[in-house]
Amino acid sequence: xxxxxxxxxxxxxxxxxxxETTLGVLEQAYGEMETEVGAAHAATVSLKNAIxxxxxxxxxxxxx
Numbered sequence: 001x002x003x004x005x006x007x008x009x010x011x012x013x014x015x016x017x018x019x020e021t022t023l024g025v026l027e028q029a030y031g032e033m034e035t036e037v038g039a040a041h042a043a044t045v046s047l048k049n050a051i052x053x054x055x056x057x058x059x060x061x062x063x064x
Contacts, residue, residue, distance in 0.1 A: 004050045008057055016061050023054045 003022060007014050030047040037044060 004053055008053055011057055011060060014057070014061065016058065019054055019058045019061060023051065023058065026051050026054065
């Protein structure tokens with residue numbers, strides 16, 4: 001989650017490709033964790049929140 005914070009904090013210097021790569025990894029991890037422990041598990045919820053932040057960042061970068 002530190003990487004998500006870093007990307008969001010450095011949004012002027014982050015490329016869409018960097019966000020897409022990180023987002024893809026987190027979405028895959030979320031899918032695997034959701035299958036194993038369920039969507040209500042704290043770690044799964046945390047991943048979902050990080051995915052939401054990256055999606056917002058992607059939109060922000062795209063709007064510039």
